[in-house]
Amino acid sequence: MTSGSATLSASTRRSVLLLSFATFASMAAQRLCDAMLPELAREFSVGLAQAAQVISVFAVVYGLCQLVYGPLGDRLGKFRIVVWATLGCSVGSVLAIFATSLDWLVLARMLVALGAAAIIPLSLAWIGDAVAYELRQETLARVGLGTTLGITGGQLIGGLFTDTLGWRWAFAFMTVLFGLVGLLLWRDGRRQRAEQALAPSPAQTGESGARSPYGRQALQILTGRWSRIVLIVALIEGASGFGVLAIWASHLHHELGLSLSAAGAVVALFGLGGMAYMAVARWLIPRLGEHGLARTGVTLLGLSSLVIAFTPVWWPSLPASLLAGFGFFMFHNTMQTNATQMAPAARGTAVSLFASFLFMGQSIGVLLAAALVAVLGSTAVIALGSAVLVAVGLYFSLALRRRHELTRPD
Secondary structure, three states: OOOOOOOOOHHHHHHHHHHHHHHHHHHHHHHOOOOOHHHHHHHOOOOHHHHOHHHHHHHHHHHHHHHHHHHHHHHHOHHHHHHHHHHHHHHHHHHHHOOOOHHHHHHHHHHHHHHHHHHHHHHHHHHHHHOOHHHHHHHHHHHHHHHHHHHHHHHHHHHHHHHOOOHHHHHHHHHHHHHHHHHHHHHHHHHHHHHHHHOOOHHHHOOOOOOOOHHHHHHHHHHOHHHHHHHHHHHHHHHHHHHHHOOHHHHHHHHHOOOHHHHHHHHHHHHHHHHHHHHHHHHHHHHHHHHHHHHHHHHHHHHHHHHHHHOOOOOOHHHHHHHHHHHHHHHHHHHHHHHOOOOHHHHHHHHHHHHHHHHHHHHHHHHHHHHHHHHHOHHHHHHHHHHHHHHHHHHHHHHHHHHHHHHOOO
């Protein structure tokens, strides 16, 4: 199939749209507590680092669950697991509404993480099965729109509800959102099964062929030279990118005096920047290539993060947050595309390992950032995190270029 003839069917487009809604909800749940941290610390009479457990523990559970969801997706059906995981997140969100202690809230967040862990990686793996490679990065960018909006929505919803009705209402909103999206996915899953009964398509299900034991699959991925590079870069990306992002709202609140809702809205522009990338991805991808996207993306992110860290007034943080999101998702979309190709025969396992490394990195990053803020201050922590991500991004860009040159036909 050539790039000129490859197209997505209406059925696949519909499923991709619903998966975008699910990834929105999953990412919104991850970022929901970022702007809440100062209020949670006040209400439960704890320090900011202790309150940050609602983020760091979520990320730990999310990462560890990938060891289970990857092989389950390869064997039981990726889309099916996404459906039930989304509905499960609604149950965990209900428990968060009624939390009377920080420990209770952390436990509720763990339950949400148990479900949310399946949604994004298995959605990406399902697309890897259903979409030809020449259309895959563009399609991943489309479903990534949901992830990006989730960053925007999570930051904004968390800050807005905390400043107005109270932080519990943010979890009430998520309860309804997960429940509605889960039901829509369940209906679409029934439609897919009906279509497959009439015309079975192994490429759509990703369940054809014999499966090796999980341990053997994971070992092959972990010992592969290129997949090892992708996973290590994902770990560092999670720590220095998503991890440090968790303190942006608190930095703007404490250093520049913005309200929690205003700080959340500024950081939400990070997600809007990602949306802007998704809108032009189809044009940028063939022009810059994978290595160009990675190099340009981390450069934009690094410069913008320095503005966030050092600006003495609030207004430069608006374009800086927007450009930071644009650059970050140029890089992250390239990482996702390479993750789907680490092991095509065990794509669910491969993408889940990628997500595991990414969110274990996020957990490490949140814990380190919260601890270092007390010692170095949030300005230095944001600047340090951006410097690390720029360095690893430039390395990955160089590795991509060398890999493409080695595999280029004579």
